[in-house]
Amino acid sequence: MNGPAERTGEGEALNGRVGPLTALLVALLVLVGASSCALLESDDPSGAKPTSSATAAPREVVSSIRRTLALRQSGVRRQDRGRFERSLLPGRPALQVQQSDYFDNLTQLPLEVFEYDFDPRDLLRVEDSYWVVVEVHLQLAGYDSVPVVARDRYLFEPGGGPKSRLRLASVTDEAWEARNRVVSQPWDSGAIQVRQAAGVLGIFDDASAGAAYGLLDSAQRAISDVSAVVPFDWSHQVVLYALSGAGGFASVGDLPGGDPTALDAVAVPVAADPRDPGAGVASTRVVLNPRIVETADAPRTDPEGRKRDRLVRHEVAHVAVGELDDDAPVWLAEGLAEWVSVRPLAPEDRALPEAALAAARAALAAGRVAMPSDEAFNADGSTGHYGLSWWAVEYLANSFGEQVLWTLVEGASDEPALERLVGLDEDRLAMRAARLMVATYD
Template sequence: MRASRVWLACLLLVPTLACEAGGQPPADTPARDRAAGSAAAAGGDESLRAEALSLLDERERALVEGDREAFLATVDPDELGFSATQARWFDNLARLPVGDVSFELGDEEALADDFDDGELRLPVDFTMRLRGFDSRPVTDKMVWTFVHRDGDVLLVGDRDEEVDLVNGWIPAPWDLAHIEVRRSGGILAVFDEDTSQHATYVMSDLADATAVVRRHFPEWSGRYVAYGTSDTTGIAEMSGMTVDQTAGVAFPVLARPDGPVAAYRFAVNPTVVGDVLARGLVFRHELAHVALGPTDDRSPVWLVEGAAEYVARSTMPVDERRRIAAYQLGGASARTLEPTRSFYRDPTLSYNLAAVVCDYVATTRGVAALWDLVRSFRTARVFSAAQTEGVVRRELGLSTRELSAQALAWARSA
């Protein structure tokens, strides 16, 4: 599945194919000094605030140096659940190629009720980069809660649901469970305790899928991060369909909530991780989205998904693809192809029809015709379905209804 810069669209599980800003202090200024010009909340405990800001520097240093004991010493041990998740989070990051790590004081004006019942809440910008995979560091906006405990200032929380909702935060696998990380060449895959048993086979299938997709997009680096974990929180948030209908979702990772894009990654449904028959198809589809990146952000949804599905199915002989399409589409009739997210209301029909249309264009007119159509939408000024149809007609000489009629006839004549 592939979405725009907000969300990338989803691949359906079908039975037949399984399926800087000026005036700011330097970034390396310690947190205590960075905050010298910030006005504290009225009535706030300045001692607590100063020590809390110092704690930011301690935690950053501990994380950069890999000092687990020092990192966990900043957490309130009486908060057993939070202590456990912090230990797990530290261990998870240690398994990843993490760089450019920093904790910075965020925008305090955007956070209400800083002080409450002896607690201090501060906005914190956590920044890191997956070296070799992210084009720039990625910043996660957090809210840390501090308390005085036995003469010390300690951390008792690091998230705020409302802030997370506003920023559209989607937890990564390392935020949710113990992870296992596998790396081979340009592939970085993240598993958890439930999916790691399939890791060796998944890595092999990912390598095969990468080779196929690079043949279609030779300019693509072939470097990416894939999530194969059992938690479907991210898929549920990003997919235009239900989790059960969604085999995978490719998505942009923003350097900050308002962009730009630092990387494209993809996650697959845990049912796919263990499905030897479905994995290759799903991996090729999602990797086509990753390889295309922003190239098709402005394409109609049918073209976004159909082009990826064409790549996914391209390993099969063309006559076999035609016969499969004819079987999947049954008695379906020609229709105008859906350019919006309404595409996902009837995903089985939508995916299969988009796939056969894109396959028909690529096979009968040459694959360059398909990618030229995708590229044409990057510069086209399209604000309506009619204008979308106009681009297709200008490029191919047909409406999408006419294209679908010809594609269906082509498939059924195999």
């Protein structure tokens, strides 16, 4: 494939939306789900760098690619490995292994929708082969409100035989993926193990699957605890990524703070279609740091177990509130999630990091207590920001009643809402929160 290339289009860059993270995640950003192509390093051996010119794709080429994608799609839907593998170009061992893992992953997932589509204008011809931007529409039954659209670029080559159908030769175009900010999901990136409990879909790998029982139990209890506090209507369903390596955080396109080692977990809103800002969010998924996965067997009454369960409740609170806090300042979204997370704990078990207490003391001593801005929240001093935000919410609930919290969340896009409801601006609230925090823990 060293000849000239013809193209009808390539597909524009994905526009990821970023939202408050919960500590982490994204929020998505939009976590944009990635298509099945980010499994291994490039499996296209040609290294061709074609030039392009606009031209209409031949109808028979479009039909051949559609038939191959339909074969692949039906293989997944019917859990028929043979059909799925017939869509692949023979003689590519690395591709066969890669796609075998991908098939195994998909057939473990509760798929309500799994479909392929493409725009013929996105075809790029290289001699008798074609690159095409493929859309994968994937909806997790019971967990995604609508299908999530992910895009990547696939290579189709003639497969030989009497029909000489175009077959899939590669699902990797690293340059295109980088330009379009493709973010892979765990099922795209290696073998996974799927475990389910009522209301929880857990995504594990071979090394973390042993943690499934403890983490699914923690998530189920979190759903119950959060539902008892959060008054909004929500699905009471959670998707949990609990991998042994960094693959979970690799599925977050815009990680708050940029350092996955500094984060214990993150709640990630998943955009229904990253190219369509009006499509909304399909779901919010929770990603755990491997060090939290390792605490799965800690009894819930031990310090490690309490920390794990509190963390899971925090992230599930973000799932429950969902898009309602998209316009809220980060201090309110994070403070509320932390406030919800400690409700089941006795007051003496509601641990506060010493760094947060020290920051509040220092700010009070200096007479300069300010609510952290959205931009600075996850930067230096984030532990103190979380602590102050939590106690701002504690102060509001104690002084004005819990209902004011939910009213603030629902009216978060109205900037004067805080002062109108409670007569305080953010910095005066921060001062009172710091005083209450110090009085409680000193």
